[in-house]
Amino acid sequence: MKTRSLRWRLTWVSVKCVLVAWLVWLGCQIWQLSRAHYGFWDESQREIAAQILESMPDGLDRLPPRERPPINGRIRDHKTSWQVWANGRNVVYSLAAPNEPLKPDFTDGFARRVINGEKWHVYSLSDPRRGLVVQVGRSKEMVAREVRTWVGMSLLAALLIFLLFVLTVWVVIGRSLRPLTALRKTLQARPPLDLTPLAAPGLPTEFNPIVSAFNEQLTRVDQAVQNERRFIADAAHELRTPLAVLSAHADLARRAEDPAERNAALRRLSAGVQRAARLSEQLLDLARLDAGTEAPELVPVDLAPLLVIVVRDFETLARERHQRISLQTEDSRILGDIDQLGILIRNLVDNAVRYAGEGGHAAVTCRREVHDGVASIVLCVADDGPGVPMEDRERIFHRFYRANGGAERGSGIGLSLVARIARTHHARIEVDGGLEGRGLAVRVFFPASDAGS
Template sequence: MRKTEPRLQRKLLAWLLGPLLVLLVLDAVAAYWTSQRFANLAYDRALHEIAREIVLHARPGTPHPRLELSEAAASILLMDAQDHLYYRVDAGDGTVLGGDASLPKASLPARGTEPLFYQETVHGQPVRMIAARMPVDEAAGAPLVQVQVAETLNKRTRLALEMMANVVLPQLLLIVAATVLVWFGVSRGLEPLQRLRNAVSNRSHLDLSPIDTHDVPGEVRPLVDEVNELMARLGRTFDFQNRFVADAAHQLKTPVSGLKAQIELALRENDPERVRHSLAQLYISADRLSRLVRQLLSLARNEPGALESVQLQPLDLNAFALEVSMDWVPHALKRQIDLGFDGIEQPLMIAADGDRLRELINNLIDNAIRYSHEGGRVTVGTSRTAEGLCKLAISDDGPSIPVAERKRIFERFHRLLGTQQDGSGLGLAIVSEIAILHGARITLEEDVDGIGNTFSVLFQPGAGTTPQDAIGSLERTS
């Protein structure tokens, strides 16, 4: 069975009207108790007067007083349209002088003539009873008799209920009116939420624009702001994905077409040497395609939207850069390039993602070797700047990049005109994205000897364990 989902309107009404109903019940109980008390006070006086009238018919006698109350006088005295009355009169020695002997005799204090009022049951009915000692004559020393009068509770109960109704009924009507007003007020108060729900439900799944916060209650605004922030993050993620798909489709189209052309050419060749040449070209094209795919995946992995997946750990930039540079020595020797390392003796501790930092250094060294002439020089260096930043620098002997192009070379698929080297134009874009993820700043300048270029990446030393900490620290020192 499906569980009923909680609704805000129902909860608000329960919390607003529930206490009112509890108070109404408590007030009704208190009103009934008070009404019963006042009804007893009113009718107890009449019961006391009846007891006094009965005692007026008592006469002194020997050995005990006698009661001279005829049946006609008793019926007139005890006549009541709503209740039954019973009486009993006892002498001081316990002799029943008159009345209903089945009435349970009350135990009064040995001295005193104050009347005692209490609840009792007579002939199976609840009654209100008075018991008192009274003198049979006003003369001094007159004997005392004990008189008891019992009365059923019909008119007392009716009076108590009428008094309670007069108190509770207006309150009940007030609570009913309050219920209607609260229901209306809650419904009107929740209308902005209903409009907000309709605004979201009527949206297209492609519409990630912010939700309009106009007329949104202050209690809900933080939630709407968080939803808007989530939609903004989703929008950026979708933009990254769409851009990646578009870039991948654009970049893969050319090499795939080349592979297809090489395959068609190989299929038409009968000369083994030409087939072998076509297969060699296929291998070169497949290698370029594989490198392009790796770069596209790396670019997607290092999008700014991947900030949450980056885990920065303490790392010695000096030792790490030397380790990565050693991996490129064989490749540099193939092109007769002098690959050197110029570090410092002290460790340069930064907070970095090792895999991504390796990718950054690899791309910079690859770019330097690729564009340096044969027999040239590439230097990887680490140092500490005057501001205390940890610096990684890669210098090459390649063509100097014009000042106007130095910012654009970090854009995706941007390549300098006139270069003969093949490439996708993604290497420096990947370097830029990884630097952003580490809160690092990357610069490009001419080499100190005036030949070639120097790429410098500045890291904040002793940065926090999250990319946000590293970015914030670098911004404060910039």
């Protein structure tokens, strides 16, 4: 499909509208002029006849008839012809007047006649006292020629005005769109990753919403690019040490000659692989959340079955550490995204199992509570490990922050994912002491799905 520029379209529409309006006006003017001319000519003929009659001296009836010169084309171009008759003789006349009387009955008033094959509109006025009769007339050909002359001049003037209008519209629209052309050149000259908002001074008001929407999109793209850059840098930094440790353990196991030493190195290698796998999984979760440009669609979800699935996944790891995981749930329906909730629960349980230590206890509970008439679903994951100092509890949800102390060394990603998903679900987080006065307890308060019913 052939497309035309906005400048061409605006100019063409403006030209068509003006052209149609002008044609209608011209038709009305010609019709009105044709009607008005007859009324104007009637009055003009009366005045001409009266003036000629008043200007005629006495004694015209004694003048002999004058010889008429030959009538040429130039003389016939005269608009009005007139004759003065005295006692039946044409004593005074205009050069373009015919030989015969314009009005043979010589009675006062208007008449239409055919003279020498031409239609005439004539008027006669008499002075009985002096025996004078003045006759004034115009041929229809003269009238038509006058109208054609007026139309021709009007068309010529209109054509010049029309061309001037087209040129003016074309120039004005071009100048109005000049800031848009400058904006295009600015965009073309930009580096590929320059996502700063566009400045569009002088741009027509109609284009401001487009530029604003484009700037908003640039902001979102810039945020996504910055998140991706930050994730790549963080992932490279976080994976460098575990991979170096794995390489060292692998070299140790390869060089070890004593079976016991080799087995110890392989166990450390296996533990390092698990830590690297966990870190990779958390980094992928983080990347998935960073890539989301829109808030997830929250649908009714029951946390109880989800908790059972996640806790069962960690039972094997807990048995290896001689740990115990307890689970207590009740009807726990909230509005949420099941994938993100799975990441939140998995990171909370993983954090508790990892820090509970050998022979520790991790307790997972989910129940309904009502505070100040507002129902909430409270998910609590607690352990009896070393816990976190009071001054560090607010910072454990910051990305890549690691609390001091403890045998385990985390990645600093898990709880930051928990905080981020909680914000997405309009949930509130509280941190307190864990089981039997030891460890850490993390409580997440979700709005109940029936809280507003």
